[in-house]
Amino acid sequence: KALDGVRILDFTHVQSGPTCTQLLAWFGADVIKVERAGAGDITREQLRDIPDADSLYFTMLNHNKRSVTIDTKNPEGKLVLEALIQKCDVLVENFAPGALERMGFSWERIQELNPRMIVASVKGFGPGPYEDCKVYENVAQCVGGAASTTGFDDGPPVVTGAQIGDSGTGLHLALGIVTALYQRTMTGRGQKVLAAMQDGVLNLCRVKLRDQQRLERTGVMKEYPQYPNGTFGEAVPRAGNASGGGQPGWILKCKGWEHDPNAYIYFITQAPVWAKICNVIGREEWATDPQYATPNARLPRLQEIFAEIERWTMTKTKFEAMEILNRYDIPCGPILSMKEIAQDESLRRTGTIVEVDHPVRGKYLTVGNPIKLSDSPTQVTRSPLLGEHTDEVMAELGYSSAQIEALRACGAI
Numbered sequence: 155k156a157l158d159g160v161r162i163l164d165f166t167h168v169q170s171g172p173t174c175t176q177l178l179a180w181f182g183a184d185v186i187k188v189e190r191a192g193a194g195d196i197t198r199e200q201l202r203d204i205p206d207a208d209s210l211y212f213t214m215l216n217h218n219k220r221s222v223t224i225d226t227k228n229p230e231g232k233l234v235l236e237a238l239i240q241k242c243d244v245l246v247e248n249f250a251p252g253a254l255e256r257m258g259f260s261w262e263r264i265q266e267l268n269p270r271m272i273v274a275s276v277k278g279f280g281p282g283p284y285e286d287c288k289v290y291e292n293v294a295q296c297v298g299g300a301a302s303t304t305g306f307d308d309g310p311p312v313v314t315g316a317q318i319g320d321s322g323t324g325l326h327l328a329l330g331i332v333t334a335l336y337q338r339t340m341t342g343r344g345q346k347v348l349a350a351m352q353d354g355v356l357n358l359c360r361v362k363l364r365d366q367q368r369l370e371r372t373g374v375m376k377e378y379p380q381y382p383n384g385t386f387g388e389a390v391p392r393a394g395n396a397s398g399g400g401q402p403g404w405i406l407k408c409k410g411w412e413h414d415p416n417a418y419i420y421f422i423t424q425a426p427v428w429a430k431i432c433n434v435i436g437r438e439e440w441a442t443d444p445q446y447a448t449p450n451a452r453l454p455r456l457q458e459i460f461a462e463i464e465r466w467t468m469t470k471t472k473f474e475a476m477e478i479l480n481r482y483d484i485p486c487g488p489i490l491s492m493k494e495i496a497q498d499e500s501l502r503r504t505g506t507i508v509e510v511d512h513p514v515r516g517k518y519l520t521v522g523n524p525i526k527l528s529d530s531p532t533q534v535t536r537s538p539l540l541g542e543h544t545d546e547v548m549a550e551l552g553y554s555s556a557q558i559e560a561l562r563a564c565g566a567i
C-alpha cells in the first residue's frame with residue numbers, strides 16, 4: 155500500500171478529522187485511534203439506529219483503524235501517549251482550540267519527544283479573532299462563503315448537504331499530511347499542518363470570490379439568474395441552480411416530477427453542442443437564429459430557453475433523457491436520490507459503494523475510497539470496537555500483560 159509503514163496517532167473525533175485519517179488508513183497507514191475508555195468518540199452513540207451498536211455515523215468514518223483507550227489526563231495514561239508519540243509519524247487531532255496543550259502536549263513538548271513527528275490539526279478558524287471558537291459543519295459553511303452563495307435569490311442563505319466543512323477540510327488535511335511526510339524525507343523534520351474549516355470551505359468557494367470581483371468591476375453577471383430582469387447588490391447573490399461557469403445550466407423537471415421529488419435532470423447548454431440541443435428539443439431554427447445562435451445572444455434568454463428545453467425533458471424520465479442526450483454528447487446528469495445511489499451496481503463494482511459486515515450491527519453500506527490508486531487498492535474493513543486493539547498496541551509498545559492489567563486497574567487505559 156502507498157502508505158505502508160506510516161503510523162498515525164489518531165486523536166480525531168466527530169467527522170472532519172476521522173475523514174482524514176480514514177483516507178490515510180485506506181492508503182495503507184496504520185491508524186491508531188485514541189479514545190477515552192468507557193466513552194470513546196462521541197459519534198459512536200450519536201444518531202444510533204440499532205440499540206448498543208456503534209452508529210453508522212461512527213462506523214462510516216472510522217474504517218480500517220485500530221482503537222485504543224487511553225485517559226490522556228491520567229499521569230500513567232500520559233506516559234502511554236508519550237510512548238505512542240515516539241513511535242508514530244503523524245499525530246492528527248481536531249480538538250477544540252487549546253485542548254491538546256491543556257493535555258500537556260504542546261508542539262514544543264511533542265517535538266522534544268519526537269522531532270520527526272508531524273502534528274496535523276483541523277480547527278474552525280485559522281489564527282485571528284475567531285481562533286478560539288469551536289466550529290461544526292454548518293458554521294464552517296456559513297463563515298466560508300458557501301451559505302451566502304447557496305439557495306435562491308428570494309430566499310434565505312442555505313447550507314448544502316455535502317459536508318464541505320467537515321469532510322472537505324479532512325481532505326485538505328490529508329493532502330497537507332502526505333505533503334509534510336514527503337518533505338520530511340528530505341529534511342528529516344516534522345512540522346505543523348493546519349487546515350482551518352473556514353479556509354477549506356472558502357477554497358471550495360473560490361469561484362464565488364472570483365464573481366465578487368467581477369461584480370465589483372462590472373456591476374452585472376450575465377450567467378446569473380438575476381440577469382437581465384433582476385437586480386444585483388454589493389455582494390455575490392445566490393445563484394439558484396445556475397452552473398456558475400461559462401456553460402449555462404439549470405435543473406429541469408422530468409416525467410413524474412409531480413410525485414417523485416427527484417425526477418429532475420441537470421442540463422447544460424454547452425456551446426459546442428447548441429445545434430444538437432436545438433435538434434433534440436425540436437427547435438432547429440434556434441441553431442441559426444441570431445437571437446439564439448451564440449452564447450452571448452442566449453444569455454438574456456436563458457429562462458425562456460430552459461423553459462423550452464424543460465417542455466422536452468418533461469416528456470422523458472430522467473434516465474431516458476440522459477440516454478438520449480448522451481448520444482449527442484450533451485452534458486447532463488439525473489438528480490440521483492440516495493436510494494438510487496445505494497442501489498447503483500456500477501458504484502459497487504468500483505468500490506465506491508461498499509457493503510461491510512460488523513460484528514454488532516451486521517451488514518451496512520458505506521462509501522469506499524473515492525480516490526483510486528492503481529498500485530495501492532483499497533480494501534474497506536470495519537471500524538474497530540471501542541478499545542478493541544488496546545492490548546495489541548500496548549504489547550507492540552513493549553508493555554507486558556501484567557503492566558497492561560495494572561494500567562487498566564488505575565484507569566489509565
Ligand code: COA
Nearest residue numbers: 168169170189190225226227248249250253256278288289
Ligand atoms: N483522555 C482524556 N481526555 C480526553 C481524551 C482522552 N482520550 N480525548 C479527549 N479528551 C478531552 C479533551 O482534552 C478536552 O478536554 P478539555 O476541554 O478539558 O481540554 C475534552 O475531551 C473535549 O474535547 P473537545 O475537542 O473540546 O470536544 P467538544 O465536544 O467540546 O467540542 C468540537 C467538539 C468539534 C466543537 C471541537 O472539538 C472543535 O471545535 N474541533 C475543531 C473543529 C472541528 O473539527 N469541528 C468539526 C468536527 S466534525
